[in-house]
Each structure stands twice: as structure tokens, then as C-alpha cells.
Amino acid sequence: KAGVTQTPRYLIKTRGQQVTLSCSPISGHRSVSWYQQTPGQGLQFLFEYFSETQRNKGNFPGRFSGRQFSNSRSEMNVSTLELGDSALYLCASTEPGGSTEAFFGQGTRLTVV
């Protein structure tokens, strides 16, 4: 099976712009979660989507949003970018049916200048 695929791998954006990141989960996985990783805050949970519905949400401002499509692919969007949004954004997918191991993509490195 192909692993979790995140695109793009690297992005440079300017403050105030918006950005959309994409995640394709492992085939058959219906849960997709997003995480932000920064040196100061570590790995923080953003949100989880399951069967096109947001199931869990972390403590991030409304500028961070996401969605999931019927094929389980997910996108996250950050509007009005701030310098502090510079981070590695990781996506993970899990098998349906319960809390099990998560399979992570290689991440998207976002730099806001």
C-alpha cells in the first residue's frame, strides 16, 4: 500500500496570504488528523476528520480550517498567515474502527516571511 502523501513538501508564503495543504491517506483509512510542529510548542493537534466530518478539534484559531472529501483525502487551509504559522505540518491517517497506530506523511514545511 502507498503511504500517506502530503503535498507540497515545502512552501514559502508572505504574511497575510493564505495557504492550502493536501493529504492523501493510506487506502482504506477514513480518519485523517493534522498536527503542527514547531520548535517552541512541539507537536500540537489541529483537527481530525472522519467520513468527511470534523470529529475532534484542537485549540487553534479559526484561521486554521480543514475539510475531507468523499475519497478521504483531506486539505487544511490557513488564512491570513502570520510569522508564527511557520512550522512543519504533519498529516496522519488511521484505520477505521478504533484508536490504533497513526501513519504519518513526510510533512509540509511552511515558511511565512
Place this chain on the structure above:
Amino acid sequence: SQQGEEDPQALSIQEGENATMNCSYKTSINNLQWYRQNSGRGLVHLILIRSNEREKHSGRLRVTLDTSKKSSSLLITASRAADTASYFCATAYNQGGKLIFGQGTELSVKP
């Protein structure tokens, strides 16, 4: 913050030695997982231990869980230079995919 704590933050050992990392968390869990990350890349799942388990082994890895102390430890035996990475514990609280990560331990194994 919901995040758990890990110690030590950094650990440097020689090849062949054992490495022990500890993780503490704050509330009751469904399971606890350990992940490895190399140089800011994606995380790789190592092992999962459920709340009703006390110890689990996988190859050179041994994980223990003490739910009364809300803590876990990861032991890597006979370490290799290739084990050099950051190690994170993550707790799951329900049937969903949400994980709460600790701050991580940076392990350096010198040949």
C-alpha cells in the same frame, strides 16, 4: 497544556548501551504510543500499549505503562547509531485519531 512531559530532553549514549526514556501524562487514557522522528521528517510508529497492559515488547524495544502513576517508559536495548532520532510519546483518549504528544527526547547514539 494537555501535553505530556518526557525526560530526559536529550540523551547521548554509546552504541551497544541501553537507552531509557520516560513519559508522563495528565488524564486517563485509552492507549499510549511511541513514535520516532528523524531530522524533522514524518513520525514512524514504534509501539502501542493499551491502558489495560503493563508491558510490551517489540524487537529491541520494551515499553512499560503505569496507569496509577500516569507514566510510561521506553527502553531501547543494544542501541545502534541508526537509533539516533527524536522519540515522542503520544496518548490517545478516545476512539478517535486525536493524539496528544509529549515534548520528545532527542537521542544521540555515538558509534
